[in-house]
Amino acid sequence: MKVQKIRTVKTTLTSQDNPYLQKTWLPNYEEYDVVDLESKGRIPEDIEGVYLRNTENQIHEPIGRYHPFDGDGMIHSISFKNGKANYRNRFVETTGFKMEQILGQSLWAGLMEGRGKSKLPGWGAQGYIKDSSSTDVVIHSGKALSTFYQCGEGYRLDPITLEQLGKESWVPIDGISSHPKVDLKTGELLFFNYSKYEPYMHYGVVDSDNNLKHYTPIPLPGPRLPHDMAFTKNYSIFNDSPLFWDNKLLEQGVHATVMHDLPLRFAVIPRFGTEKDIKWFEAEPTFVLHFNNAYEDGDEIILEGYFQENPWPPNYQGAPQGLERMMAFLDLHLLKPSLHCWRFNLKTGVTREEKIDDRVLEFGTINREYATRRHRYTYSCIPTKGFFTFDGFTKQDLISGSFQSYKFGRGIIGSEISFAPKLKAIDEDDGYLVSITSDLNTNTSECVLFDAKNINHGPICTMPLPHMVCSGTHSIWAQIHEL
Numbered sequence: 001m002k003v004q005k006i007r008t009v010k011t012t013l014t015s016q017d018n019p020y021l022q023k024t025w026l027p028n029y030e031e032y033d034v035v036d037l038e039s040k041g042r043i044p045e046d047i048e049g050v051y052l053r054n055t056e057n058q059i060h061e062p063i064g065r066y067h068p069f070d071g072d073g074m075i076h077s078i079s080f081k082n083g084k085a086n087y088r089n090r091f092v093e094t095t096g097f098k099m100e101q102i103l104g105q106s107l108w109a110g111l112m113e114g115r116g117k118s119k120l121p122g123w124g125a126q127g128y129i130k131d132s133s134s135t136d137v138v139i140h141s142g143k144a145l146s147t148f149y150q151c152g153e154g155y156r157l158d159p160i161t162l163e164q165l166g167k168e169s170w171v172p173i174d175g176i177s178s179h180p181k182v183d184l185k186t187g188e189l190l191f192f193n194y195s196k197y198e199p200y201m202h203y204g205v206v207d208s209d210n211n212l213k214h215y216t217p218i219p220l221p222g223p224r225l226p227h228d229m230a231f232t233k234n235y236s237i238f239n240d241s242p243l244f245w246d247n248k249l250l251e252q253g254v255h256a257t258v259m260h261d262l263p264l265r266f267a268v269i270p271r272f273g274t275e276k277d278i279k280w281f282e283a284e285p286t287f288v289l290h291f292n293n294a295y296e297d298g299d300e301i302i303l304e305g306y307f308q309e310n311p312w313p314p315n316y317q318g319a320p321q322g323l324e325r326m327m328a329f330l331d332l333h334l335l336k337p338s339l340h341c342w343r344f345n346l347k348t349g350v351t352r353e354e355k356i357d358d359r360v361l362e363f364g365t366i367n368r369e370y371a372t373r374r375h376r377y378t379y380s381c382i383p384t385k386g387f388f389t390f391d392g393f394t395k396q397d398l399i400s401g402s403f404q405s406y407k408f409g410r411g412i413i414g415s416e417i418s419f420a421p422k423l424k425a426i427d428e429d430d431g432y433l434v435s436i437t438s439d440l441n442t443n444t445s446e447c448v449l450f451d452a453k454n455i456n457h458g459p460i461c462t463m464p465l466p467h468m469v470c471s472g473t474h475s476i477w478a479q480i481h482e483l
């Protein structure tokens with residue numbers, strides 16, 4: 001194993017009082033290259049590709065209250081080939097990151113503060129938030145694309161070396177949201193954005209050669225906060241949730257969400273359709289953070305995701321002053337998301353929906369080779385009670401109804417899992433589940449691989465990383481042919 005520290009970025013952070021700047025959310029400032037990671041347990045030879053993980057790392061003393069999604073994006077890359085693995089991590093060198101490094105201080109307030117506190121108002125995601133590119137990462141056209149949930153630029157990196165390739169040129173003026181989707185069958189990237197002015201949402205398609213091919217409005221009745229989208233072979237699906245801004249407060253520049261007395265609505269649009277082709281479907285009110293898959297079945301579109309029983313939670317008890325709402329929305333055990341299925345009949349316009357399971361789960365994934373067709377297995381993360389981290393994960397067999405779960409252990413949390421198919425996979429669950437764990441007992445992190453057929457047995461190999469990795473939001477696995 002060869003470990004090389006590439007650099008340590010300048011930090012001015014001194015805050016001690018925010019739970020999301022401590023312990024498993026302690027930011028990383030070091031960038032490393034590790035060739036040939038050591039492993040407890042043999043690294044299998046039939047895994048080839050890369051696991052990418054985006055994380056949020058606050059570098060400078062925040063202006064006002066800090067939200068964990070404000071931190072600067074850092075990508076962790078673990079690439080596998082011939083039974084060996086390499087690790088790299090790099091900050092996403094956004095415009096905001098570079099300017100704050102030059103000036104040695106925070107220039108933008110985060111999500112919890114109004115635009116008035118920004119030192120450079122009028123610039124950034126939604127016009128005032130630093131675009132940290134820290135939420136999500138996908139692989140499209142052979143390159144990594146990191147994105148921000150408040151709609152920002154798309155930043156490209158080499159998925160293996162993490163070389164910075166700069167801003168994506170086709171990103172529209174309203175930016176792109178996190179959770180663009182890549183259709184592995186066509187190589188197309190499907191994306192959306194949202195804003196506070198009409199038509200409030202747009203949808204676009206970028207082809208496999210990275211050319212913007214389609215961009216169309218998805219008109220909404222007002223400013224909304226959609227987080228995810230879904231797609232089938234022929235359609236893209238967007239949502240208009242009743243959880244959105246308190247409009248009166250918004251006029252005063254205060255960003256506070258409330259649950260409105262409205263249904264959840266879904267827009268179904270052909271992949272290259274326009275506004276006139278949108279079919280709207282109504283469903284039981286809730287907020288959906290993430291969807292796992294969607295597919296067509298006769299006249300119906302079937303969509304799987306997580307239905308929140310309590311999308312507008314009470315204040316978090318015991319939070320530091322001023323963080324009560326933030327910590328409530330970050331406690332998935334207060335929001336109570338569980339696996340859910342919506343069925344949209346394109347002929348009748350009727351929605352049918354059903355709860356698949358009542359366990360509190362979120363941040364799901366499937367074998368992406370099975371996207372846009374009926375999948376059998378869903379893998380979900382088990383949220384930590386009271387805190388935005390994951391204690392373990394589950395495997396749900398939607399046909400037999402069987403259920404497996406694995407918990408990492410006391411003081412150990414994992415990052416979002418991704419499914420890595422074996423090179424000669426036959427079954428849907430022929431593959432590995434990949435995650436990065438952070439252990440507060442030892443202040444260390446490991447990359448862990450599980451046999452997806454039997455997660456109960458624990459990891460088949462664990463690869464120590466050179467530092468404890470800060471918690472974050474999303475990850476992706478890309479198979480060798482995607483790179």
Ligand SMILES: [Fe+2]
Pocket residue numbers: 178179227289290473474
């Ligand atoms: Fe997300």
